[in-house]
Amino acid sequence: MTDNSKSFFEFEAVISSWEILLKGFAVAMFAATLATALAIILGLVVALMRLSTVAIYRWIAFAFTQFFRGVPLYVLLVWVYFGLAIAVNINLSAILAGVASLALLNAGYLSETFRSGILAIDSGQIEAGLALGMSKQDVFKEIVLPQAFRIIIPPMGNQYVDAIKDSAILSIIGVPELMRESQQLANLNYQPFEFYTCAGLLYLIAVALVSRGTNRLEKRFCTQGAQN
Amino acid sequence: MRNSNYKFDWNVIEKYWPEILKGLIITIQISLVGMVFSILLGICLANGKLSTNLLIVRISTSITELFKSIPLFVLLFWIYYGFSLKFNFALTEFQAGALALGLTGGAYMAEVFRAGLLAVPIGQLEAAYAIGLSKMQSSILIIYPQAIRIIIPPMVNIYIGLLKGATIVSVIGVSDMIYVARYVSLETFAPFELYSLAGIIFISLTLSISGFVYFLERKLGRSKVDG
Numbered sequence: 001m002t003d004n005s006k007s008f009f010e011f012e013a014v015i016s017s018w019e020i021l022l023k024g025f026a027v028a029m030f031a032a033t034l035a036t037a038l039a040i041i042l043g044l045v046v047a048l049m050r051l052s053t054v055a056i057y058r059w060i061a062f063a064f065t066q067f068f069r070g071v072p073l074y075v076l077l078v079w080v081y082f083g084l085a086i087a088v089n090i091n092l093s094a095i096l097a098g099v100a101s102l103a104l105l106n107a108g109y110l111s112e113t114f115r116s117g118i119l120a121i122d123s124g125q126i127e128a129g130l131a132l133g134m135s136k137q138d139v140f141k142e143i144v145l146p147q148a149f150r151i152i153i154p155p156m157g158n159q160y161v162d163a164i165k166d167s168a169i170l171s172i173i174g175v176p177e178l179m180r181e182s183q184q185l186a187n188l189n190y191q192p193f194e195f196y197t198c199a200g201l202l203y204l205i206a207v208a209l210v211s212r213g214t215n216r217l218e219k220r221f222c223t224q225g226a227q228n
Numbered sequence: 229m230r231n232s233n234y235k236f237d238w239n240v241i242e243k244y245w246p247e248i249l250k251g252l253i254i255t256i257q258i259s260l261v262g263m264v265f266s267i268l269l270g271i272c273l274a275n276g277k278l279s280t281n282l283l284i285v286r287i288s289t290s291i292t293e294l295f296k297s298i299p300l301f302v303l304l305f306w307i308y309y310g311f312s313l314k315f316n317f318a319l320t321e322f323q324a325g326a327l328a329l330g331l332t333g334g335a336y337m338a339e340v341f342r343a344g345l346l347a348v349p350i351g352q353l354e355a356a357y358a359i360g361l362s363k364m365q366s367s368i369l370i371i372y373p374q375a376i377r378i379i380i381p382p383m384v385n386i387y388i389g390l391l392k393g394a395t396i397v398s399v400i401g402v403s404d405m406i407y408v409a410r411y412v413s414l415e416t417f418a419p420f421e422l423y424s425l426a427g428i429i430f431i432s433l434t435l436s437i438s439g440f441v442y443f444l445e446r447k448l449g450r451s452k453v454d455g
Contacts, residue, residue: 070431070438072392075406079423082413087234087420165299169396179302186309193310200298200306207297 013189014198024181025202031095031170031177032163035102039163040156042103043110050115061111068108073166076101081173098170106163113155117148150221157214161207168203178202240418241425248422251408252429258322258402259394262329263387269330270337277342288338295335300393304328308400325397333390340386344379345371381445388434388441395430405429 014021049061068076081097084090121144129139171180178199186195241248276288295303308324311317319327348371356366398407409426413419 066435067431070434071427072395072430074395074398075423075427075430078406078410079420079427082410083420083423087236089234161297165297165301168299168301171301172396172399179299179305183305192305193314196302196306196310200302203299203302204294204297 009194010191011194011198013185013191014194017185020181020185021178021198021202024176024178025206027095027175028167028170028177028179029164029206031099031102031175032160032167035099035167036106036160036163038099038103039106039110039159042107043114046107046111047114047118050111051118065108065111068105069112071105073101073105073169074172076105077169077173094170094174098167098173098175102163102166102170105166106159109162110156110159113152113159114148117152118144120151121147153218153221154214157210157217160214161210164206164210165203168199234420236421237416237418238421240412240416240421244412244416244422245425247408247412248405248425248429251403251405254322254402255391255394255397255404255406258325258397258404259329259387259391261322261326262333262390262394265326265330266333266337266386266390267383269334270341273334273338274341274345277338278345292335292338295331298332300328300332301396301399303332304397304400321397321400321402324400325394325402329390329393329397332393333386336386336389337383340379340382341375343382344375347378348374377448380448381441384437384441384444388437391434391437392430 046061046064049057050065052058052061077098080101081092081094085092085097125143125147126139129143130136134142167177168179170177171183174180182195182199186192189195273288273292276284277292279285279288298306304325307328308319308321312319312324352370352374353366356370361369394404395406398404398410401407403411405426409422410419413422416422
């Protein structure tokens with residue numbers, strides 16, 4: 001162990017740069033939240049396409065899910081930001097490339113979640129809705145979605161947690177999020193241990209808060225059984 | 229969109245594919261080492277969670293939650309730059325990468341093992357005791373062989389996660405596939421082609437493994453242990 005004249009752990013530098021770290025944390029949360037929101041919309045569209053009666057929609061949706069569930073975020077990010085952007089000569093800002101990649105990836109996972117959530121609704125529910133004279137669209141909106149929503153709250157929360165964790169990878173393309181700022185501060189102050197510990201703690205807090213929020217939502221909406 | 233000056237040169241792939249393949253082998257190696265470590269850690273944590281000692285349960289649960297919550301990317305930096313410098317603990321890039329993968333994977337594995345062990349009906353254990361097997365014997369001979377069937381499909385899924393996670397170890401300088409692709413693209417200035425190749429290799433790898441899981445699930449599902 002190194003023998004320093006000063007104390008072993010020095011968190012003064014971390015504390016004095018709290019403003020930068022907090023800003024980085026906000027950027028990370030912004031990126032993760034925006035990406036998850038986009039992924040929910042896109043995921044729903046893809047899930048509906050997969051359940052469509054038109055074969056070509058199903059194939060496109062299937063290819064989409066398989067592709068984005070198979071590719072690692074790091075590879076996608078590097079491919080989009082360093083490969084695609086250079087090849088077709090578009091000026092993609094780092095944050096845009098990052099959020100887009102994160103959203104596409106999460107949409108791949110969420111579409112499967114949505115699909116299984118929708119399929120889990122008993123077909124009797126749909127038949128009953130149709131028998132009451134509701135239109136197909138109304139049945140979906142008023143009967144299937146609200147029930148499917150209850151089922152998918154927990155996996156959706158997990159996906160949000162994953163997005164928060166994955167957002168750390170955005171630092172490699174220079175998005176000024178928490179991990180990027182921590183890296184720079186760690187190098188500047190030559191205190192990697194302190195800064196990375198702090199970053200880890202902040203992610204830990206964010207994940208714990210989201211998990212707690214998901215649990216609360218689940219308790220609120222899932223008091224009755226969603227099936228049948 | 230402006231006219232692109234980028235000249236597609238797919239010949240680089242022909243020229244450099246052995247290098248990329250070498251990188252891929254390192255990616256697979258590090259993910260496998262990480263996997264072995266995850267399994268060991270997962271077994272320990274799962275048994276800790278199922279312990280009758282409340283303190284051990286608390287500790288195992290906290291460790292699981294900790295490594296499930298910290299991003300792999302942060303853990304990697306924390307281990308390689310933070311921890312090893314602070315405590316003068318010399319780790320190679322490969323070791324640090326495998327350790328980070330193992331810790332994250334172990335936390336997920338703990339949940340899988342716990343669920344698998346709990347899924348074996350309690351009557352099996354009671355029966356094992358009744359015929360005079362010791363605690364150790366009944367775990368090894370009765371519980372684990374039955375639990376393993378339930379555990380294997382999610383375990384392979386965790387492995388896919390680790391394989392995908394293993395792509396980021398290049399940030400600390402492990403010469404894996406992405407590292408090679410980046411290195412070669414600096415030389416040839418053909419990033420699009422090289423990253424595309426890396427992506428395609430990766431997708432085909434993960435898809436074939438998940439296809440295998442699907443097959444396993446159907447195969448093992450038929451002989452599932454039930455009450």
